[in-house]
Amino acid sequence: MSVDTRGHIEETRLADALSERYLAYAMSTIMSRSLPDVRDGLKPVHRRMIYAMRQLRLDPSAGFKKCARVVGDVIGKYHPHGDASVYEALVRLAQDFAVRYPLVEGQGNFGSIDGDNAAAMRYTEARMTAVAQALLEGIDDDSVDFRPTYDGEEQEPVVLPSAFPNLLANGAAGIAVGMATSIPPHNVGEICSAAMLLIRKPQASVAELMELMPGPDFPTGGLIVEDRATLLQAYETGRGSLRIRAxxxxxxxxxxxxxxxxxxxxxxxxxxxxxxxxxxxxxxxxxxxxxxxxxxxxxxxxxxxxxxxxxxxxxxxxxxxxxxxxLESRFGLNMNVLGADRVPGVRSLREVLQAWLDHRHEVLQRRSRHRLHSVDRRLEILDGFLAVYLNLDEVIRIVREEDDAKASLMATFSLTELQADSILNMRLRSLRRLEELEIRKEHAELTAERADLTALLDSDALRWSRISDEIKAIRKAFGAGPLGRRRSELAEPPRAVDVSVVEAVDREPLTLILSARGWVKTVRGHGIDPAAQKFKEGDGFRLAVECQSTDRLCFFATDGRAFTLRAADLPRGRGDGQPIRLLVELSNDEDIVAVFPVQEGARHLLVSSAGRGLLVRDEDMVAEKRTGKQVLNLKEAESARMCLPAEGDHVVVIGQNRRMLVFPIDQLPEMARGLGVALQKYKEGSLQDACVLSSEGGVAWPDPARVRPFADFRDYLGKRADAGRPAPAWATRKVRPKG
The missing domain is CATH 3.30.1360.40 (Gyrase A; domain 2)
Structure with missing residues (x-):
């Protein structure tokens, strides 16, 4: 008895109703639209499209059919969505610049890397590629489960057998509700090598797999400029980011x-x-x-x-x-996929490979059982044929005279129902003696095959060996030739390039002039005569530095701070220039000790008035802000005394006590910032002068006009912080001025 529900209203909280409906929508988006399956790497629309093309017999060796026909079958039988979205998915599978290993071979206009759209589907034609055929291999052998389509009239595969490692080879991208996936394409030859390693060594780490599969391989090539540590972390966690350059x-x-x-x-x-x-x-x-x-x-x-x-x-x-x-872009890696249990999750490279191998193992078992069942059925039929061939006359009599020929045959020859049906369905022309020999030959072959199948199903090692052979065949078929050649190059991370001087379009030689009172300017050219320069009344020349217009110049001050200015930004011409204190925050009590162009990899020796020193790389002294950067730490009443290019292998120091010490430069620490260490030991006084010496070429010190060889300093060799020995007369005759 039916209940009349007319006028019946059931109250439901809006939050509950929205939650229930939104959850259903979210699950549908995640499971049936946006996330690929870890086993075949396909979303439902792609899987249904390939299966529909198979039903249309669009094999690689067959002729092409209109894409409109393919799209019509897909949306009519399997995928009840708009034709435009299905055609866009088909087009992408045919674009060799979008898919590393295309699953569809297109004929006609399928778009371009310029962003041009494909022609309408009534003008284009398509068929499957060998890669798509490999995904379907064994689908008729009960290798995967099938389910009813949306209208219940057809059957569709839940997943494809996937002899080809499609998920990693072609990658995937999609945005679901609350989650997304982004997997880059890889080289199939490298994937197969890594998979075979995982078969041989199930506990192989991601680092070991990356020895064979070092990184993505994009269809458009380019340079992957990420270090191995970054890629390793991304593949271990399933999340990361990598840079691609043109x-x-x-x-x-x-x-x-x-x-x-x-x-x-x-x-x-x-x-x-x-x-x-x-x-x-x-x-x-x-x-x-x-x-x-x-x-x-x-x-x-x-x-x-x-x-x-x-x-x-x-x-x-x-x-x-x-x-x-x-020209440089980032690809976000997020290996979020649906597992065999249909549960989404972020997986590592090893987990993704293992899931594909486990799927191939299950497919092999199901195909082997299906084939074993077929062999057993055929052997049963052949046994029945052999049982009656010696009594063909009796078989003919039973068929002609008995009312129930099937029951009589089964009783007379002890046959099964299947054997009796097969004999009764046999054609008359098969009843000849020669057929018996062919039956016995087929029986022997099937018996041997049955033994092989039984051994395969009973041995885990044999199954993995068979899977390894299948993977080798895939690597041979798709990992060689132009299609299998690696396109993206794994390059070292690019070294830092200074682009802060892009406004200085022309690279030209400049000479920086710093006056005694701290006025700075640049003059075009090198080899400038300081005497020819004009200064304000009461001012004069202090130092000149040759550089390029694209250089950054480091100004090192007596308070231990370093300032960076671009050569192109400094005032030019024959005028007086500009006070350095207007360009940087330098008090009137402080002064500039040295100026030099910043060079990547170069080092400078910083020395305080207390006789402490340390080595600092040029890039660690860069500070493009008015306040500068504290590099040499100083105690009260101390100041920075020297900033010397560390272009040598020994340091020479001389104290106010007229004692000189020479020691190897590697006894000094290299730091980005610090107080420094003692260069020489003093009972009274402090450091007077220092220089960096090359044992190969000597040094122009203390007289800049004369180069002193290393032999002149050999007698003063010692360890850092020693007192040293009395200095020679030539070393105390001339004292280097400050700065």
């Missing part, structure tokens, strides 16, 4: 000119949008080093960049482009 080279031109040619761009970067981005930045004058960009691409990418001046360093020009444009 591949470029310098092409020389006529009369000393040159241009940069880009032949590979980062993955998922559209070339046309990249050119538009660069052109917009040039129009906004945010790329002052770049003169022009041209697209000379045909099938292969060729972007030509022309500098504004041939004095520009190519590395500096490219660094500005890498920082401002998509």
């Amino acid at each position: 591949r470029w080279a310098v092409e020389p031109g006529r009369f000393g000119t040159w241009q940069i040619v880009i032949t590979e761009i980062p993955y998922q970067v559209q070339k046309s949008r990249l050119i538009e981005q660069i052109a917009d930045l040039m129009e906004q004058k945010k790329l002052p080093l770049l003169g022009d960009i041209r697209d000379e691409s045909t099938i292969d990418i060729r972007l030509v960049l022309e500098p504004k001046s041939r004095g520009v360093e190519p590395e500096v020009l490219m660094e500005t482009l890498f920082r401002a444009t998509a």
Whole structure:
């Protein structure tokens, strides 16, 4: 008896209703749309598409069919969604710049790396590739489960057998509700090698797997500029980020000119949008080093960049482009996939490989059982044939005379129902003597195959050996030739390139002039005569430093602070210049000790008035702010005395007590900041002068006009902080002035 529910209203809390419905939507998005399966690496739309193409017999050796036909079958039988979204998914599987190993072979316009759309599906045609065929291999052998389609009229596979490691080979990307996935493509030859290592050594670490599978391999090539430690952490945790840079080279031109040619761009970067981005930045004058960009691409990418001046360093020009444009991009790695239990989770490289191997192991077992069942059935039929072949006349009599021929055959020859049916269904022309020999031959072959299948199912080692052989075949088929060749190069992380001087377009020689009262300016050219320079009344020349307009200059002050100024920003010309105290925060009680161009890898010896010193790398003294950076720590009433280039292997110090000491420079600590250590021991007084000495070439000290060989200093060798020996007359005759 039915209950009349007309007018019945059931109250439900809005929060409960929304929660229930949103949870159902979220689960549908996660399970049936956005996240790939760890076993075959496919989302439902891709899996259904490949299966539909198989049903249409679109094998690699078959002819093409219209994409509209494929899309129609997919949405009509398996995937009840819009035709536009399904066609977009099909197009992407055919684009060799979007998919490392395409699953669809397209005929017609399937778009381009410029971002052009594919032609309408009524104009394009498609069929499966050998890779897609490998994903389907064995699907008719009960290797995977099937389920009813959305309308219950058809059956579709829950997962594909996946002889090809599709998840890692082609990667995946998707955004679900509350979670996302982003897996880069890899080289299938390397994946297979790593998988075979995992079979041989189930406890292999991610680091060991990465020896064979060092990193992603993008279809568009490019350079992966991340260190091994970063990649290792990403593959161990399943989350990380890696940088991809365009591949470029310098092409020389006529009369000393040159241009940069880009032949590979980062993955998922559209070339046309990249050119538009660069052109917009040039129009906004945010790329002052770049003169022009041209697209000379045909099938292969060729972007030509022309500098504004041939004095520009190519590395500096490219660094500005890498920082401002998509010529360098980041790929976020997030290996969030659905497991065999349909539960999403972030997995490490080893877990993803192991899940694929476990799936292949299950597929092998199911295929072997299915084949064993077929062999047993056929052997049973053949046994029945052999049982009656010696009594064909009796069989013919029973068929002609008995009312129930099947029951009589079973009783007369002790046959099973299957054997009796097979005999009754046999064609008359098969009833000949020669057929018996063929039956016995087939029986022997199947008996041997049955023994092999039984041994395979009983031995775990034999099964893994068979899987290893199958993986070798996949590596041979897809890991060699142009398709299998690695495209992305794993490069070392780029060294730091100073682009703070991009406004100084022209690289030209400059000479910095610092006056006695602290006025600074630059003059074009080198070899400047200080006597020819003009200074304010009462002022005079202090020091000159030759540099380039693209250099950064370090000013080291008596309070132990270092300041960095760009040579291009300093006042130029024949005028008086500008007080250094207006450019940096330096009090009237402090002064500049030394000025030098910052050079990567170079070191300087910093010495305090108390006779302590330490070695500091130039890059550790860089401080592009007005307040500078405290490098040499000082005690009360102390000051920084010297800043000497550490271009040698020994240090010479002389005290006010006229004693001299020479010791190896490696006895000094190298620090980014510190108080320093004692250079020489004094009972009274402190340090008077010091220099850095090269045992190969000597040093121009104390007289800058004369180079003293190392032999002149050999008698004064000792250990750091020794008292030293009385200095020779030539060493005390002239004292180096401060600064």
